[in-house]
Amino acid sequence: MAATAGKSPVSSSFVQKLNPRTSYCYQASYSTINLPRRLRRIHSQACNNISSSSDQVPDSVNKQAKAIELQKLIDDDSRDSSISLPRPLTSASLSNLATEGSRLRVAYQGVRGAYSESAAEKAYPNCEAVPCEQFDTAFEAVERWLVDRAVLPIENSLGGSIHRNYDLLLRHRLHIVGEVKLAIRHCLLANPDANLEELKRVLSHPQALAQCENTLTKLGLVREAVDDTAGAAKFIAFHKLKDAGAVASETAARIYGLNILARDIQDDSDNITRFLMLAREPIIPGIDKPFKTSIVFSLEEGPGELFKALAVFAMRNINLTKIESRPLPKQALRAFVDSVKNFPYLFYVDFEASMADQNAQYALGHLEEFATFLRVLGSYPADTGTP
Numbered sequence: 001m002a003a004t005a006g007k008s009p010v011s012s013s014f015v016q017k018l019n020p021r022t023s024y025c026y027q028a029s030y031s032t033i034n035l036p037r038r039l040r041r042i043h044s045q046a047c048n049n050i051s052s053s054s055d056q057v058p059d060s061v062n063k064q065a066k067a068i069e070l071q072k073l074i075d076d077d078s079r080d081s082s083i084s085l086p087r088p089l090t091s092a093s094l095s096n097l098a099t100e101g102s103r104l105r106v107a108y109q110g111v112r113g114a115y116s117e118s119a120a121e122k123a124y125p126n127c128e129a130v131p132c133e134q135f136d137t138a139f140e141a142v143e144r145w146l147v148d149r150a151v152l153p154i155e156n157s158l159g160g161s162i163h164r165n166y167d168l169l170l171r172h173r174l175h176i177v178g179e180v181k182l183a184i185r186h187c188l189l190a191n192p193d194a195n196l197e198e199l200k201r202v203l204s205h206p207q208a209l210a211q212c213e214n215t216l217t218k219l220g221l222v223r224e225a226v227d228d229t230a231g232a233a234k235f236i237a238f239h240k241l242k243d244a245g246a247v248a249s250e251t252a253a254r255i256y257g258l259n260i261l262a263r264d265i266q267d268d269s270d271n272i273t274r275f276l277m278l279a280r281e282p283i284i285p286g287i288d289k290p291f292k293t294s295i296v297f298s299l300e301e302g303p304g305e306l307f308k309a310l311a312v313f314a315m316r317n318i319n320l321t322k323i324e325s326r327p328l329p330k331q332a333l334r335a336f337v338d339s340v341k342n343f344p345y346l347f348y349v350d351f352e353a354s355m356a357d358q359n360a361q362y363a364l365g366h367l368e369e370f371a372t373f374l375r376v377l378g379s380y381p382a383d384t385g386t387p
C-alpha cells in the first residue's frame, strides 16, 4: 500500500471488505464494519422481527387516471373494498402483494399524491410507486422481496432532519442506493364548498406543518398532525369537512377533488426535501460521477473523541455534507457498552466521496481504529440536478 500523508495503517482484510474491485464478498459485507458480535445479534433480531401474512391485495395503480371523481372515491371507500385508488399497504397485507410485470416497484409511506410518491417517480421514472401505511411497512416490503426499493424522506431545508427515519436506517438492514432532492411547494387545500374564513384547523404531516409555520400562524389555524400530506387531503375530502383544510401538493388537490385556496405557502420558496432510495443490496460505487457515502458510528466517551472522528475526513480533504446525532437505542446499548456516564449517541455522517475512492477507504479505516461501532449505510450517486 502506498504511503500517504495523514493516512492511517489499514488492515488488508478491511480493504478487501471495502474495495468493490477486489471481490464479490464486498457486496454482502461492506455495510457492517467492526460491528461487535453482541450488537450484530441485536441487529439481526430486529431485522427478523417481521410480522407475517394476511388477506388483502391492493388494487393495481392506474397512474394515468388523473381525474377521479370525488363522489366515486367516497362511495367506494365507504361501501366497497375495491376502490379506484390503491389502499396503502399495511404489514398485514404484505404477503399477498403480487408482482406485476417487470416495472421497478418502489414503496413509499403515504397515499397517492404524497411528496414521497413524486420523489419515487423522480428517482425512477416509469416505476410503479406502491403506497404503504407506515415506513416500517415500506421497509418490510423491500426486505421480503415484494418491492424493489423504498423511498425515505430524510431531511428538509426548512424543517431539518427527520429523526425517526434515521432510527429506521439503523434498525433495518437496507442499503442506501440513491438520493433525490425534491422542491416542495405546499398548497392550502379545502373542499369546494369551504372558504378561507370558515377554516379553523389544518391537517398535514408534521414536517409540512413546520415548513408552513409563518403562514399558518398568520391565518390563525390550529394544526393537526397526520401521517402524510396527501392523507390529510384525502381525509378532509372523505369527511366533507368545511372547517378544516389540508397542507398538501397540487397533485393531491387534483386527486381528491379539492380547491387550492393558496399556493406556495411554505415559509421559504426554497423548500427542498432530500429523499433516500433503499434496496436490499448495495450498489457498486463508482468514481465516474460524484458519489456520496453515508455512515453511522459511535464513540467512546471522552474529550476530543468527536473531533478525532471528524478529523479523519478533514485531514483527507473529504467534505462532510451532513452530521446528525441520535440517541443510541437502549437495547443496543446494553449489548455493547457496559457503563456510561452520559447519554450515549450515534453519529450519522454523509460525506462527498465514493467507497471506491481509496481516500474514503483510508478515512474509514482510520475511524474504525477508535469507533466503538461503524456501519456504512450506502455509497450512491449524489443528486446534483435541479430539485
Ligand SMILES: O=C(O)C(=O)C[C@]1(C(=O)O)C=C[C@@H](O)C=C1
Pocket: 110, 113, 114, 115, 116, 117, 153, 156, 162, 184, 205, 207, 208, 227, 228, 229, 230, 273
Ligand atoms: O407527507 C408527505 O407527502 C411526504 O411525502 C412526507 C414528507 C416528509 O416526511 O417530510 C415529505 C416531504 C415534505 O417535506 C413533507 C412531508
